[in-house]
Amino acid sequence: MTATAMQLITVTPNPAIDHTVSLDRLEPGAVHRARAEQFEAGGKGIGVAAVAAALGLRTAASGWLGDQNPQLFERAFAERGIADAMVRVPGHTRTNIKLADAERGDSTDINLAGIAFDAESTAQAEAALLARLAPLVGEGTWCTLAGSLPPGVGVESLLRLAEALRARGARLMVDTGGKVLGELLDRLPAAPDFLKPNRAELEELVGQPLPAAADVARAALALRARGVGLVVVSLGGDGAVIAGEGGCWLALPPRVPVATTVGAGDALVAGTLAALVEGQAFPEAAVFGMACAAARIQRIAPGLPPRAEIETLVARIVLQPV
Numbered sequence: 381m382t383a384t385a386m387q388l389i390t391v392t393p394n395p396a397i398d399h400t401v402s403l404d405r406l407e408p409g410a411v412h413r414a415r416a417e418q419f420e421a422g423g424k425g426i427g428v429a430a431v432a433a434a435l436g437l438r439t440a441a442s443g444w445l446g447d448q449n450p451q452l453f454e455r456a457f458a459e460r461g462i463a464d465a466m467v468r469v470p471g472h473t474r475t476n477i478k479l480a481d482a483e484r485g486d487s488t489d490i491n492l493a494g495i496a497f498d499a500e501s502t503a504q505a506e507a508a509l510l511a512r513l514a515p516l517v518g519e520g521t522w523c524t525l526a527g528s529l530p531p532g533v534g535v536e537s538l539l540r541l542a543e544a545l546r547a548r549g550a551r552l553m554v555d556t557g558g559k560v561l562g563e564l565l566d567r568l569p570a571a572p573d574f575l576k577p578n579r580a581e582l583e584e585l586v587g588q589p590l591p592a593a594a595d596v597a598r599a600a601l602a603l604r605a606r607g608v609g610l611v612v613v614s615l616g617g618d619g620a621v622i623a624g625e626g627g628c629w630l631a632l633p634p635r636v637p638v639a640t641t642v643g644a645g646d647a648l649v650a651g652t653l654a655a656l657v658e659g660q661a662f663p664e665a666a667v668f669g670m671a672c673a674a675a676r677i678q679r680i681a682p683g684l685p686p687r688a689e690i691e692t693l694v695a696r697i698v699l700q701p702v
């Protein structure tokens with residue numbers, strides 16, 4: 381890897397300002413008095429970049445950012461030591477609403493559509509993104525393609541991007557769901573190196589419910605058989621099913637107080653990638669990722685606790701072959 385190359389590049393086609401409103405308890409139809417609110421630079425790859433940079437990875441965040449309201453992102457990148465490789469496009473980056481329910485220990489997310497593109501603006505934005513990324517990618521750079529696509533942008537853009545990154549030696553991590561995930565798997569010449577669907581996304585992909593860990597494991601192993609290197613299926617409070625070279629496990633998480641579930645999956649991805657870059661093997665790397673997620677959900681404010689605290693969480697995760 382050259383000196384200018386990144387260890388991790390996150391691509392977020394549809395970033396979002398996360399407006400978290402903390403409530404004692406969410407009751408549909410009722411008037412609420414908020415306890416607190418927070419505005420945070422978000423979108424899946426942005427969350428991954430924040431945690432990865434906190435863990436010491438040389439990280440760049442890229443994707444398409446509205447040129448009308450980029451300040452929150454610019455501040456976050458500067459404060460966290462993340463290289464800003466976001467291409468500015470005309471418009472306002474969306475704001476997503478997160479209603480954090482203290483009593484239930486979870487959050488209700490309202491994600492908006494994002495900046496609308498047409499064929500011409502997509503072609504321009506795609507070319508600008510490729511030009512921005514080319515000097516940052518080296519042999520072995522991990523690139524994450526994560527989150528939704530903005531309106532008007534088709535899976536073809538992601539396919540072209542993925543292939544261009546791969547041609548430069550990148551390893552590909554995909555965290556997206558629905559039709560886009562299916563198309564990427566069907567149409568990429570070589571399967572992604574790492575996939576992290578959640579249970580619902582995997583169910584949508586295989587077209588059937590996966591109620592038990594054994595069902596999830598079977599679906600994860602089927603993805604491995606299609607050439608995917610690592611598969612980590614997040615199961616929320618039930619942990620994760622992790623499949624890679626050497627087997628398939630159910631990883632049971634430590635019980636921790638939950639302030640918000642927003643960004644748990646992003647922390648899982650970032651922690652796993654950081655551990656892989658540090659040379660940890662699988663499944664240990666994914667266990668470290670789970671510990672990062674368990675650390676992340678205990679605070680609404682971004683960031684991670686000290687490494688020693690994450691290691692304590694690692695020791696509390698139980699691996700069961702499945």
Ligand SMILES: O=P(O)(O)OC[C@H]1O[C@](O)(CO)[C@@H](O)[C@@H]1O
Binds near residue numbers: 397
């Ligand atoms: O791109 P999507 O699927 O709308 O998800 C975006 C949301 O996901 C998150 O990255 C959490 O994983 C939030 O920061 C953001 O609001």
